[in-house]
Amino acid sequence: MSKLSCIALLSCMVLLVPPAAMAGGGELFVAKCGACHKKGGQAAPVNPADKAGKVWEKYFKRGRHPVDLAGKVNPKELDEIVAYLVDHAADSDQPEAAAIPK
């Protein structure tokens, strides 16, 4: 492939995949929650398997998170993230303990 068509192809791929629109709950979790909850970050790494599904369902609704996430995670994103957390919680069929490396 010529260098030019390679560049053309790459720029088309970038246009076709706007990251925010494509992101599912798992990607949002790593991007949004992982912004603080990572090794060496301002908060300790967090993963879906840290809690049971019922706990995650209530966690943000009941205002348990110690930091206000307004302006950082919008309600729609938070819904998707919570759905992912519940799907991969400690008591789920596919617990996820390493989405954010500890």
Ligand code: HEC
């Ligand atoms: C602006 C930074 C920030 C963002 C973004 C953030 N958190 Fe936190 N979170 C904190 C801080 C600070 C604490 C308290 C210190 C700690 O637990 O290390 C905390 C605590 C927590 C705890 C309690 C820890 C425990 O063991 O019970 C959980 C659970 C949690 N966050 C989940 C999340 C999830 C899920 C998201 C994404 C929706 C998120 N956080 C986004 C900063 C953040």
